Amino acid sequence: MLTLNNQSNYIRKELMIKLLKSFFEGKLEQEIDRIPIDMNPKDSSTYRCCIYKDRAMIRYRIMALLGVSIEKEDNEYKPLKEYLNEALDRKNIDRPVMTVLDTACSSCRKVAYTITDACRGCLARPCSTNCPFGAISFINGHAQIDSDLCRNCGKCKDLCPFNAIIHTPVPCEESCPVGAVSRDDHGRMCIDYEKCISCGRCGRSCPFGAVMERSQIIDVASHIKNGTQLTAILAPSVIGQFPGSLKQTIAAVKAAGFNVLLDVADGAETTAKLEAEEFTEQQAEGKLLATSCCPAWVEAAEKHIDKMRDFVSSTKTPMYYTAETAKKLYPYNKIVFIGPCTAKKNEALRDSSVDYVLNFEELGAFFIARGIDVNDCSEKEFDNNTAGFQARAFAAAGGVAAAVESNLDAEVRKVFKPFGVDGLSRKNINLLKTAAAGKLPYNMIEVMSCEGGCICGPGVISNPKIVKKKLDKYKEETA
Amino acid sequence: MKKETGTGKIDVTICTGTTCYVMGASDLLTLEETLPEKILNRVNITGTTCLNLCKNKEDKPPFVMVNEKIISKANLESVKKAIQQELSGEKNANAE
Numbered sequence: 089m090l091t092l093n094n095q096s097n098y099i100r101k102e103l104m105i106k107l108l109k110s111f112f113e114g115k116l117e118q119e120i121d122r123i124p125i126d127m128n129p130k131d132s133s134t135y136r137c138c139i140y141k142d143r144a145m146i147r148y149r150i151m152a153l154l155g156v157s158i159e160k161e162d163n164e165y166k167p168l169k170e171y172l173n174e175a176l177d178r179k180n181i182d183r184p185v186m187t188v189l190d191t192a193c194s195s196c197r198k199v200a201y202t203i204t205d206a207c208r209g210c211l212a213r214p215c216s217t218n219c220p221f222g223a224i225s226f227i228n229g230h231a232q233i234d235s236d237l238c239r240n241c242g243k244c245k246d247l248c249p250f251n252a253i254i255h256t257p258v259p260c261e262e263s264c265p266v267g268a269v270s271r272d273d274h275g276r277m278c279i280d281y282e283k284c285i286s287c288g289r290c291g292r293s294c295p296f297g298a299v300m301e302r303s304q305i306i307d308v309a310s311h312i313k314n315g316t317q318l319t320a321i322l323a324p325s326v327i328g329q330f331p332g333s334l335k336q337t338i339a340a341v342k343a344a345g346f347n348v349l350l351d352v353a354d355g356a357e358t359t360a361k362l363e364a365e366e367f368t369e370q371q372a373e374g375k376l377l378a379t380s381c382c383p384a385w386v387e388a389a390e391k392h393i394d395k396m397r398d399f400v401s402s403t404k405t406p407m408y409y410t411a412e413t414a415k416k417l418y419p420y421n422k423i424v425f426i427g428p429c430t431a432k433k434n435e436a437l438r439d440s441s442v443d444y445v446l447n448f449e450e451l452g453a454f455f456i457a458r459g460i461d462v463n464d465c466s467e468k469e470f471d472n473n474t475a476g477f478q479a480r481a482f483a484a485a486g487g488v489a490a491a492v493e494s495n496l497d498a499e500v501r502k503v504f505k506p507f508g509v510d511g512l513s514r515k516n517i518n519l520l521k522t523a524a525a526g527k528l529p530y531n532m533i534e535v536m537s538c539e540g541g542c543i544c545g546p547g548v549i550s551n552p553k554i555v556k557k558k559l560d561k562y563k564e565e566t567a
Numbered sequence: 568m569k570k571e572t573g574t575g576k577i578d579v580t581i582c583t584g585t586t587c588y589v590m591g592a593s594d595l596l597t598l599e600e601t602l603p604e605k606i607l608n609r610v611n612i613t614g615t616t617c618l619n620l621c622k623n624k625e626d627k628p629p630f631v632m633v634n635e636k637i638i639s640k641a642n643l644e645s646v647k648k649a650i651q652q653e654l655s656g657e658k659n660a661n662a663e
C-alpha cells in the first residue's frame with residue numbers, strides 16, 4: 089500500500105478542489121476543458137512520456153471525479169463539458185464504485201520475477217532445473233524467463249544462490265484480497281466486479297493512480313447550489329480528520345452547505361446493542377458471530393467465504409441506523425454519508441439507506457473550495473445525541489468488539505471470546521475460512537477490511553497516529 | 568536576521584490551516600517522533616493556523632517555516648533537510 093500522502097493523491101485532491109471551486113463560482117462549464125492544459129502548460133515538466141499524455145491523464149481523472157465509469161464510457165471526442173452536464177443531470181448513482189483509467193495503467197509486467205545482471209549463469213542452475221513449468225532457459229550464459237510459461241511461483245527466486253532474481257509485484261493485483269484484479273490482453277488492469285468487494289485497496293496501491301473511485305462530489309455540490317435540504321451523517325472516524333475540535337468540524341460541515349448534521353456514532357450505539365443481543369442468541373446455540381459493520385467484509389463473506397454467511401451478524405450498520413433517524417427527523421432531506429470508506433458507496437447502493445456518499449478527502453475539498461477554514465469556525469453541536477467514546481471507538485480496530493462486549497449481560501460477558509481480524513489481507517481471508525469451519529477457539533469475530541480500522545480507510549486525510557492521539561484525548565474528555 | 572546560537576532553538580512552524588492539513592500536513596505533525604533526540608533538543612516545533620500562504624496561487628501547500636525559510640509542498644524529508652541546513656548554518660556562524 090502506498091503512503092497516505094503521495095503525488096498521485098495530491099493531484100487528485102488538487103483537481104477536486106479546482107472542480108468544486110470553479111463549480112461554485114459558476115465557471116466550471118467554461119473552464120472544465122481547459123483544466124488539463126492549465127495543469128500541464130507548455131514546457132512544464134512531465135510525469136509521463138510527454139505533456140499530452142499527462143493532459144490526457146488529467147482528463148481521465150476529471151472524468152472519474154465527475155463519476156464517469158471510464159470502462160463503459162470513453163469517448164475521446166467528447167468534451168469534458170458534456171460529461172459534466174450529464175453528471176449534473178443524473179438523478180441516481182450506479183455501480184460499480186471503482187473505475188479503471190486504463191490509459192494510466194502502465195501495464196505492469198505479467199511475470200512478477202526478473203532475472204537481473206547478478207545472474208552468473210552458474211553450473212548448478214537450480215533455477216532452471218527446479219522450475220516446475222520449464223519456464224527458464226539460458227541464453228548466452230544468462231538465465232531467462234519465458235513469460236508464456238512462467239506461473240509466478242517464485243521458486244527460482246528462492247533457489248538462486250546469488251540472489252539474482254527479484255520479485256517485482258503488480259501492486260493492484262497484490263493488494264486485492266479476493267482475486268478480483270486481473271490484466272487484459274494488453275496487460276492492463278481490469279476489475280472483475282462479480283468478485284470485487286469495493287474495499288478500495290487497489291486504488292490506494294496503484295503507483296500510477298490508475299484506479300479511482302467514481303466520485304459523487306458534483307452530485308452533492310449541485311444539490312448544495314440548488315438549495316436542496318441536505319442531511320449529512322458523519323462517520324465516527326471523523327475525529328482527528330481535520331484541524332481544530334470536533335465541534336468546529338461540525339460547524340465547518342454546516343458552513344459547507346449541509347443543513348442538518350447527525351453523528352453516526354449514535355447509530356453505532358444501536359449497532360453495538362443489537363449485535364450484543366444477537367451474540368447472546370448465537371452463543372446459546374453454540375454459534376459464532378461475526379461483525380457486520382464493515383461493508384467490504386460483509387461483501388467478502390457473501391462472495392468468497394461460503395460457510396461464513398450464516399455467522400455474519402444481520403444487524404445493520406451504524407450508517408443504516410443513523411440514516412433511519414435522519415429520515416424520521418427530516419423526511420424530505422437528501423442524505424449524504426461522509427466517512428473514510430469506499431465500500432460504503434456500495435452499501436448505499438445495496439440498501440438505499442443514503443442518497444450519496446462522500447469521503448473525508450472530498451469533504452476537505454469542499455471546505456477549501458468554499459473558503460472554509462475549520463480553525464476559524466465557532467463550535468457547533470450535532471443535531472442528534474453525540475455518542476460517548478465507546479461508539480466513537482468503532483472507528484479503530486478492536487473498537488466494535490469492545491462496544492459489543494460492554495452491551496452484554498454479565499453472565500454472557502464471561503464467555504465472550506472475541507477475535508479481531510485487522511485488515512482483509514489474503515492471509516486473513518484464509519484465516520476467516522478456517523474460522524467459518526469452526527476451527528478457531530473464539531465465538532465473536534470482529535473484521536475490519538482496512539488495517540487499523542476505519543481511521544485507516546482509503547478516504548482519510550489524517551495520519552492515523554495523529555488520529556489515535558485525538559481519539560485518546562476525546563476519551564479523556566468524555567470519560 | 569542572525570539567530571542567536573547556543574541558546575536559541577530553531578523554530579519549526581507547521582501550518583495546520585485547513586488547506587495545508589487536507590493537502591498533507593497531518594504527516595508533518597509526526598515530525599517530533601521522527602527526529603533523533605540530538606536534533607529534537609535544538610528545535611522548537613509549533614503548529615499554527617493559516618499562514619495565508621495558501622492564498623497565493625504560485626506556491627503549493629502544505630507549508631512549513633523553518634526559522635524564516637518557507638518550505639512549500641513540505642514533507643517530513645524536506646523539513647528535516649531544512650532543519651539540518653539551519654543547524655549547519657549555525658555551526659558556520661559560530662566558527663566565524
Ligand code: FES
Binds near residue numbers: 585628629630
Ligand atoms: S492553510 Fe496553510 S497557509 Fe493557509
